[in-house]
Amino acid sequence: MKAIAGAALICVCFFLLGRKATERDRTAVKQLYEILKLTRHIKDCISISLTPLPDIYDSFEFDKKYMADFEKSLKTKGLAAAVEQLVLPEEAYLPLRELALALGKTDSENQCKKLESTIGILETVYREFKQTEQQKSKSIQALFSLAGAVAVILMF
Amino acid sequence: MPNETKRITDEIRLRKNGVFNIFAGGKNLFPDENGRICRIEKALTVTEKEFEECVFLLCKGSVYSYDDSIRRGYIPIPYGRAGVCGDGVTEMGKMKKIKEITSVSLRVHRNIENYGRKIINIYKQEGLKGTLIYSPPGMGKTTLLRSVGLMLARGEGIRPYKVGFADEREEIILPDTNLGIADVFSGCPKHIAVEMLTRTMSPEVIICDEITPADTEELVHSTGTGVFLICSCHAENKKELEAKPHIRILMEKGCFGLLSRVKRENGVYGYVTEVL
Numbered sequence: 001m002k003a004i005a006g007a008a009l010i011c012v013c014f015f016l017l018g019r020k021a022t023e024r025d026r027t028a029v030k031q032l033y034e035i036l037k038l039t040r041h042i043k044d045c046i047s048i049s050l051t052p053l054p055d056i057y058d059s060f061e062f063d064k065k066y067m068a069d070f071e072k073s074l075k076t077k078g079l080a081a082a083v084e085q086l087v088l089p090e091e092a093y094l095p096l097r098e099l100a101l102a103l104g105k106t107d108s109e110n111q112c113k114k115l116e117s118t119i120g121i122l123e124t125v126y127r128e129f130k131q132t133e134q135q136k137s138k139s140i141q142a143l144f145s146l147a148g149a150v151a152v153i154l155m156f
Numbered sequence: 157m158p159n160e161t162k163r164i165t166d167e168i169r170l171r172k173n174g175v176f177n178i179f180a181g182g183k184n185l186f187p188d189e190n191g192r193i194c195r196i197e198k199a200l201t202v203t204e205k206e207f208e209e210c211v212f213l214l215c216k217g218s219v220y221s222y223d224d225s226i227r228r229g230y231i232p233i234p235y236g237r238a239g240v241c242g243d244g245v246t247e248m249g250k251m252k253k254i255k256e257i258t259s260v261s262l263r264v265h266r267n268i269e270n271y272g273r274k275i276i277n278i279y280k281q282e283g284l285k286g287t288l289i290y291s292p293p294g295m296g297k298t299t300l301l302r303s304v305g306l307m308l309a310r311g312e313g314i315r316p317y318k319v320g321f322a323d324e325r326e327e328i329i330l331p332d333t334n335l336g337i338a339d340v341f342s343g344c345p346k347h348i349a350v351e352m353l354t355r356t357m358s359p360e361v362i363i364c365d366e367i368t369p370a371d372t373e374e375l376v377h378s379t380g381t382g383v384f385l386i387c388s389c390h391a392e393n394k395k396e397l398e399a400k401p402h403i404r405i406l407m408e409k410g411c412f413g414l415l416s417r418v419k420r421e422n423g424v425y426g427y428v429t430e431v432l
Contacts, residue, residue, distance in 0.1 A: 052218040078217070105212055107253055108220040 007152040014148025015141070022137040028087050029133050030066045032126045035086070038062075038072060039122060041113040044106055053078075053104050079103055092125040157191035166294055166390040168262040172207040175199040176224055179294070211257055214238050214420065225343075226323075227251050232326040232343065238267040265298070265330055272304035274429060275416060276313050282431065284317070284361070284384045285413030288403070289389040289427070295418045296425045297388040302328050304386055309338040320359035322349035328365055348376040354378045361386060369402040379411045393417070394430075407432075 041060050045051040051059075054075075062071045074082035079100035088096065099118040103111070159176075167179035173195060177186045186199035202210075215222045222231050227413050228251075230237040239261040245252045275287065287304070289297050305328070309319040316337075323342040337387045339357045341349035346364055351374050353359055362378060364371065375385055389423045390398035394415065398404055406412060418427045 046220055048220075050221045050223060052216060054217070091253045104218045105208065105221070106213070106219060107223050107226070109253070111220045 003156060007156065010152050010155070011145070011148040014144045014151065018141040018144030021138050022133075024087055025133045025136060026064070027066055028089060029126075029130050030063065031070070031086050032088060032122065032129060033091055034063055034067050034070075035121045036119065036126055039096075039099070039115060039119050042103070043112060043119065046115070047112050050108055089125065089129055092122055092129070095121045121138070157187055158193075161185065161193065165264055167264065170207055170210055170260045170262075172202065172204055172258045172315045174202060174259075176202050182220045195232070207260075210260060211240075211328075214260070223253065226254050226257070227278060228325075229254075230325050230347060231260075234330075235264075236263050236327045236330070237325045238262050263327070265327060266296075267330060268299055268303060268425060269357045270303070270307075270312075271300055271425065272307050273274075273313070274427070275304050275414070276307050278414060278429060280314050280429065285415060285431070286384050286411045287386045287407075287414040288380060288397070288412040289386070289388040289418060290397050291418035291427075292392050293390055295420050297418050298328055298397045299425065300416065300418055301363055301365055301386060301388050302330075305338060305361070308361055317360045318358065319361045319363060320353035320357050322346045322353060322362060324349065324365070347371045350374045350378055354381055355384055359383055362374075364388075365391065367402070367406075372402040372405055375406060375411060379409065385411055387412075 038060055042053075042056050045056045045059070057074050062068075069085045070082050073085050077087075080097065083093065083097050083100050086093070095118050099114060102114050106114075161178070163182050165178050165180040169177050169179070175186060176199065177184055179185070185193045186196050189200055214233060219226075225232055226240055228396055229241065230239050240254065240257045240259065242258040243256040245255050279285065286306050289300050291297050305319050305321060308314065308317045310316060311407075315343060319335040319338040321338055321340045321342075321424045323329050323340050324344065324346045326342045327337070329340050329342070337354065339359065341353050344352075346367065347370055349364055350364060350371065354374075354377070360382075361384045364385060366376070367375065367387045367389055375387070379385060387399065389400070389403060391400065391403075394417075395414075398407070413432050415430045415432060416427050417430075418425070420426070
């Protein structure tokens, strides 16, 4: 009985290690999704009502689990500083940073054009990154589970 | 910068990649890096980055939310307005937008207590009169308008009146001057503000800065409803004033019973009045 419990514990530990190993990518996917929602919200607010940026940020509901630090930084220091709190892939980070530096500095027409192009890039990156992350996550989970099983066989 | 110069500064001008200058005591002055007044060749220059940062800050970090006022040549700020100009884009003969702002002029607004006393005394003796205040730009017309309007609203030396301000560029009423005693319609063209005030606020007096031909019809209509107008207009003298067709129409319709020419000598504000 003790041996079975020990084997199960080892398997669970390896499974959790696998989850931990893929956590960063999973967070990046979630954050990327939130950022995509935020940029769409900014574009809507600017094109419809020319709402000032602080009011736009205040009116957006963030997923607190992944975006708490980002939200705090966004509301106090602005998007350019808040972007640094994220764990985004470089293909998303660079256009987002470029957008952050341009946001609020031109007229609404140019702001909407810039937002549209950034949203387009972020959508592509999100789609591809999510697919890659799912495949990578499955492989890593499988690998860790297998390693757990091997460890159990070797020990017993 | 010397305190005396600061005290008499009327305008601060910034130009993208150009010189920084101030207008004080009726003169264009050029400060150097240490704030000392110098020759234009040694004047402080404003870099593109500094200029853009300034516009960004004036717009509270959201330039696009000021699209409409920038198109009309200004950015409203709490103590007046920042005039802007640059590379304009027109469509069907109308200004569509300013593609690139290249100059900013910050007007320093003043609130001089009792400045309108002379005009108030005339109202007290002869009854309220439609008043036209005129002078070349930068002489203090808005300061006088503000003072007379607020003195009427507060009832200083006269009974308190219901005063409405048609403050298109949000520069007549400063944040610390209204104190909740007058009705202010700001941020929209003057003729619309005058119409709205007349219809909805039943004012006895309407204050209106820098009237244009587009405002004539509404101002004549307001006078016809028993509202007294206190307006301002750019003109050097009475001859120049009467040469303006829209002013001539307003005078012929009896909108004004008092003219006041504002003057400034060595930075000292003053005005002369003429009862018509």
